[in-house]
Amino acid sequence: MNIKYKIFKHARILGIATLMLTGQSCSDLLDEKVISGIGNDYINTPKGFEDAVNAAYSTLRYYYGTQQGLTMTEYGTDIYATGADGGYKGFHFYDTQLNPTVDYLANTWDELYRGVNTCNAIIGRAPAATVTDAIKKVRVAEAKFLRGHYYFILFQQWGGVDLRLTETLSPTKVTKRATEAEMYNAIIKDLTEAIADLPNSSTQYGRATKPAAEMALAKVYLAKAYSSQKAADDFSKAATLCTSVVNNYGFKLLDDFASVFDENNQKNSEIVFAVQYTSDLLTNLTNNTGSVNGGNNLHLFYGMQYDVQAGMQRDIVNGRPFKRLRPTTYCTDVVFGERVNDSRYKKTFKDTWYSNKPGTYNTAFDDSKTSVTFASGDTAIFIPGYEMSKADRAKKKYQVLVPSKYSEALFPTLRKFFDTKRPDMTYESGSRDYFVFRLADTYLMLAEAQLGAGNKQAATDAINMVRRRAAWPGKQSAMEVTSNDMTFDLVVEERARELVGEQTRWLDLKRWGNLVERVQKYNPQAAANVKASNLVRPIPQTQIDRSEGGNAGFSQNPGY
Secondary structure, eight states: EEHHHHOOEETTSSSOOEEEEEOSSSSSOOOOOOOOOOOOOGGGGGHHHHHHHHHHHGGHHHHSSHHHHHHHHTTTTEEEEOOSSSOOOOHOSSSSSTTTOHHHHHHHHHHHHHHHHHHHHHHHGGGOSSSHHHHHHHHHHHHHHHHHHHHHHHHHHSSSOOOOOOOOOOOOOOOOOOOOHHHHHHHHHHHHHHHHHHHOSSSSSHHHHHHHHHHHHHHHHHHHSSSTTOOTTTTHHHHHHHHHHHSSOOOOOOSSSGGOOOOOOOOOTTTTEEOOOOOHHHHHOOOHHHHHHOBBBGGTOHHHGGGGGGTOOOOOEEEOOOHHHHHHIIIOOOOIIOSSSSSSHEEEEOOEOOOOOOOEOOOOOOOOOSSSOTTTTTTEEOOSSSSOOOOHHHTTTSSEEGGGOOOOSSEEEEEEHHHHSSSTTTOOOOOOOOEEHHHHHHHHHHHHHHHHTTTTHHHHHHHHHHHHHHHTTTTTHHHHTTTTTHHHHHHHHHHHHHTSSSOOOHHHHHHOEEEHHHHHHHOOOHHHTTTTGGGSSSOOOHHHSTTTGGGTOOOOOTTT
């Protein structure tokens, strides 16, 4: 069974508009209807309490699998640079375009607080809810998991924020920024309490569970271990939590890396926690801020401009290419440089396009020939991933795109999020679930935590689980590393290889404190502008303006 969501037009019980979601079904579709006239005590009824808890999950769909979430987690890193099209390039360049008035910052801030306040209402009103104690206990634990997760996103993106742990019932301008210690204490408390009361699994796919909360808390301890609040046992606590996720719940790495992202295999043994999406038009038109959401639309942003090349036109299978992000040279040549034993370059990037527009055409990017002729289904474009000689390219009946011809429009295309179930080739909304936590990430976190705790062999064992799975058949032993190879740099690159494009990289670099160093070294677009102040985002100007005393009452982050 899955959580189904129905949006309710609620009577602003939370001080800022809260959209209530409800219902359960065995399908993976979100069934929405607008209902007005709900009383303030509706949340105390059995159905109202369930509606409120389901509503708390909706904020996940604003941040995960969307352009705004992607912009704040993958732009401007060591492995991704800007493509030819799109806005919000200040997140890539770290220039004056990244400023407090950017709407993605304000909308994300508001949506995360909307989620927080929904959780506050659930936790605060639970004693009066007319549901069984057993149900109440689990639903409050879900709310604490979500509140802790939302505050961790806010904290990682902006630093200390206004830490509100009780329901806001009416508008207020009284705000203050919490300290790092206060933020960590509140987040750790929420997630620890959630772990204690959440079930090991749920019959309703998409609900928070004990392993999901353990993985969330492990991420918090890893971040804390590099921070000013670090404690001697942060790494060991993270390792213990990751070990529990690995050993206690039946999760299993799939045998084939590519199968993890098979759109027909979304509920697989590797998924610890996923955000559900839908093909329902109403759901995909708007989110809780009233702006365009587009479902899980990550399929749009990593695509190269294949659709104007010889022998090609846009179709559903190859996707609608928005050209927002392209891999850096470091990403393609170093992170994915080893391809004899490691299958992940081939299985991560699309390298072949087949003609869907037969005919004879002049060539564009391949100077080894002047024209090409295609029948339907012939190879039209091939990206070998290395600098194939002109003589060898001339032997091919198709255009070959070599690294020296990569551009902001033509580049290896990430294939993890392709969505071929869209109704037509222009349709932007995607219906694939978004994987927030998966087991390979758990193993990589475990390796990082064990290394930080000084347990190199345990770290090696953990990282080898991921590396063996990534091997071509018969190459598993060649993919294994020894404890002598187990370094922090290996963790940094292994996370890039395994998790590229999955809304983790900016947060990883921020956690490690090496964002500036690595962007300057590997991302020429951003090298001149990136600085230490970019480890947090500018506080939205709207938040400062609506705070008592303005900037004096709620200070802007330095450098903005």
